[in-house]
Structure formats: C-alpha cells, structure tokens
Amino acid sequence: MPKFRHQPTAPTRSQWVAPGAAIDAHRHDDHQIVYAARGVLAVTTGAGTWVAPANRAVWVPAGTVHAHHAHGGLELHLVGLSPAENPLGLDEPAVLTVGPLLRELILAYTRAPGDGSPARARLRAVLLDQLRASPQTPVHLPALVGSVLCLPVLRALARAETAAGRGSPVPPAKREHDDTRSFVKLSCAVAFRSVAFMGLSTFIALYARRPVRVV
Template sequence: MPEIRHTPEAPTRTQALAPGERASPHTVTTTTRSSYAGSGVLAVTTDAGTWFAPGTRAIWVPAGCVHAHRAHGHLDLHLLGLPADTNPLGLDAPTVLAVSPLLRELILACTRGPHDDTPEQLRLRAVLLDQLRASPQQAVQLPRPHRPSARGRLRPPAS
C-alpha cells in the first residue's frame, strides 16, 4: 500500500462515506480500533487480504496494522479507538467479529456521545469491552493472492 499516513491515535467518532469512497492506507500506533458499519458494508484491506463487515459484523484492527477502508453502499462508519494495550480479544491481526444487538447499541452510544471519561462513558466502555470479549470471530476475509499475476488483476481501478 503506497503513501501510508501515520496517525498516532485513532479517535472515537462516526464518519459518513459515499458509495465507493475510500480512506487511504494508514496506520495508528497508540490505539486499536473497532470499525462498525451502521449502514452499508465496510471493507478493510491490508497486505494480508480484505475483510468485509455488514451491519451484523465489526472489524477489529490492532495498533500498528497498515490498513485502508472502502465503502460499499452509503456507509455510516462508527470508529471506536481504544488504547493499544486494551485488546480484549488478544488479536494481532484484523478480524471480523459478530455484533449482537447489545454490542451494536454500545458501539453506537460510545461513538455518537461525548468522548470523555465521565463515569457513565467509562461504564459503557467497560460493558462494550466485555461484549467484544464474548463476540465470536467470523471468517469473512478474502486472502491476498500469492501469485503476482493474480494480485495485479485484483487491484481496483485507479480513481
């Protein structure tokens, strides 16, 4: 992935992306991130492959992982930034997670509300981390082809 942006911290926030819109390759070193599609389908691509998440899934991206986002359909993207040492699943690679109705509401509440350390926000985050720990991992990934000729054919057209 050429021209990689480096961001020290991944903020917790929401972001709307138009169909086909992309977030350029970037890495975040001090936070891990859970990305959830409130609408549309999210694709996260790394050198290892591409992971897909509709509204019933989230994608866990560990700190230091170079990745890019792409929207399939209108994407209401909810990004949850957590300290790098907060890794409730102990994962070191992107992973798709099942999102229960409770986990969905926790993600929405944490990404839409104030992003401070009030007692209420800390309790919400603690329950959210409990729910992430209990979330089953889903194999919704397309691995990157090993043959150079196949990799070239799978690249999306330049925009």
C-alpha cells in the same frame, strides 16, 4: 500499500462515508474497532481484505496499515483502544459478530466521544466485556484474490442494505437473519469468483495456508 499515513491515535467517532468513497491507507499506534451500522465495509491490509456487513465489525490491531472502502453509503463507527487494551487478544485483523447489544453499545459510545463522565466509563467497560465475548467469524480475501473480484457482489449487497434503510423499520430478528443470509451469499460469491480467476488448485493452496472458519 507502499505509501500510508501515520495517525498515532485511533479516533473514536461516527461519520458518514459516501458510496464508493474510501479512506486511504494509514496506521495507528492504537487498536481499532471499525463498524458499519449501514452499508458494507471492506477493510484492506497488506495481507488481504476483510468484509463486514451491518452485523459484523472489523478488528484492526495497533500498527496495522489499513484502508477503508465503502460499498454503498456507509454509516461508519470507529472505536479506538490503547495498545494496552486488547479485549480480543488478537494481533491480526479479524471479523467479529455484532449482536444487538454490542451494536447499541458501539453506536452510543461513538456518538459522544468527548464525554468523560462516569456513565461513559461504565459504558466503555460493558463494551469491552461484549467485545471479549464476541465470536470471530472472519470473511477474509487473500491479497492475491483482490477486492475487485467481488466488487459487483459488494455493490449489490450495498444496494440491498440502502434500500432496506429507506423502507419501514425492520425488526431486529429479521434484520439479523437477512444480514446473515447476505453474508453467506457474499462468501459464496467471493469463493466462486476466486476459483474462476486463479484456478481451483491455487485457491485451495491459498486457503490451506490460512484456515477459515465457517459458522
């Protein structure tokens, strides 16, 4: 990412990102939580790509150059946090589990970003508490692998997410189960494509240098 924008303040807002669209490389002086309530989000940095379906969010530390890519129509929610606020204690990107409560907190907080009321301050405090308790479950693709390898898988997963959104309401428990299953399928597909592309020994060497936890 040789060229990028510097946007000092990380915005807090919600927005729609069209299928296949991207937000170009940029960095903030703030930390940021990036969450896609619908669609599949890929956040790319100089170190690789972090992938998050609707039951995951991406933590982007202050100063990290990153770009967003939408696989399917993306309902994007952004939460900016000052450098002094680091509820996760992390200085590198990570993927976080988003349970039902954390999801609703992110949606509520990003839909009224200009509200400076005491109620919003309480909402923010609960949001930070939930972030501190959120398990880290990263799906990280090293830069050498590249997001192109898993593009067909991402598109298929995005189509499934979009189709589900057009149908009847899905119970939260079933949606979380389906999201988790899709998340595992994506992880497996990325691993197989990576091995096919670079060879097993190179793949093992890459991941030996960057441990990945399986949940």
